[in-house]
Amino acid sequence: MVTKNQIKRIKSLHQKKYRKEYQLFIAEGVKVIQELLQSSFVLEHLYVTDTCDFGVPVDRITLVSAADLKKMSALTTTPNCLAVFHCLAQQPVDFSDWVVALDDIRDPGNLGTIIRLCDWFGIRHLVCSPETVDVYNPKVIQATMGSVSRVNIEYTDLPALLQGIEVPIYGTFLGGENIYEMGKIQPGVVVMGNEANGISKEIEQLVTRKITIPRFGDLQQTESLNVAMATSIVLSEFRRAVFSAP
């Protein structure tokens, strides 16, 4: 059984304000919950509509009705389990390998996909401008499929951070270097810009190497790649260097 107040508290975690206040977030569905349980995230409590085999101490599990779970859920189709986890403390960013920086990414699906890509390409640090969508937003958590547990994500004043580092800063712009013809490249920070406006003027001034993903289709078309697709191409291209090095 859950009380009305408990449901209200869990529902409040749909909002960034309360996630920040309580330092808690929700994750839903067997797959995502299982991945987070096996990671460094610490479970606060698990709510299930049926007995289950998560290997969680019984005092951390509450059996609830489907109707109650639906009230707590942030998804359109409510799964049969919902977990509340503690947020992780941010770790210092290590610039000795590639780092991805997001300048104001607003779409939860895009952030979730970019976190999965960082995980795939072995990128351990992702820094985000304060305006970037919150990583603990339920839609982001669902989209990461557990990858969120393997990437350190820090929200910070991007210009201040980038001003103080000595590695190259790469950003995609029209008219930059062709990404397929850059030759040997030194690891650094890859900045990806906002869905509608791209990289902000302030960050652009800090970019030390402007790059372009060339289009192979009809050049007169205006439609561009979305930011998640562009990130996958840039990271693939930068990581492939280990195979093509002379």
Added chain:
Amino acid sequence: MVTKNQIKRIKSLHQKKYRKEYQLFIAEGVKVIQELLQSSFVLEHLYVTDTCDFGVPVDRITLVSAADLKKMSALTTTPNCLAVFHCLAQQPVDFSDWVVALDDIRDPGNLGTIIRLCDWFGIRHLVCSPETVDVYNPKVIQATMGSVSRVNIEYTDLPALLQGIEVPIYGTFLGGENIYEMGKIQPGVVVMGNEANGISKEIEQLVTRKITIPRFGDLQQTESLNVAMATSIVLSEFRRAVFSAP
């Protein structure tokens, strides 16, 4: 003014069965409609809640109430315009350049993204198994952002088609060749498999070159790239060959 029957007819186009019967589909929002108007798609009729500047003959435009447009719309947030277009006739597939083949892609967002990627990488022909989600599904049309007008999409019996061609057939599998180390490659067909099950056994037997996108992160993790991300990496890698050719 629209009649109840007209609304009913347009709403029926949310379903594949009726799109097939009428050979019509819907597109919503200024951006997508404008892109389709400038393409080879032929407009049947345009419904708008406000006077607009689409450059469409007045007898093809009907002013409707927001409430009526909402009834016709397939989107959660109804935009202020909805257009009905005629479906395009499929053109014969040309195997002289890269072709993408989809073996049972079910998610409309994935198909929409893959069509945008084909457009970006200048791939003119996309063939889909009959079980692949319908390209005229409203969610696919919205996700393509107009790219659908620049890619010829054919639904066909994939094994039959692939058996009859002489170009290489590439498919992603565990344990295939490292995609970053393939050297010179001959253009052919790139098969991308179902979200959950990958490439089917029947198609696997027809694949002439198995490829793998290596993971750079922690190899013990099971989570893989989603099919749209994998497609972007494969197409980028195959297209980049024109820059790195000796």
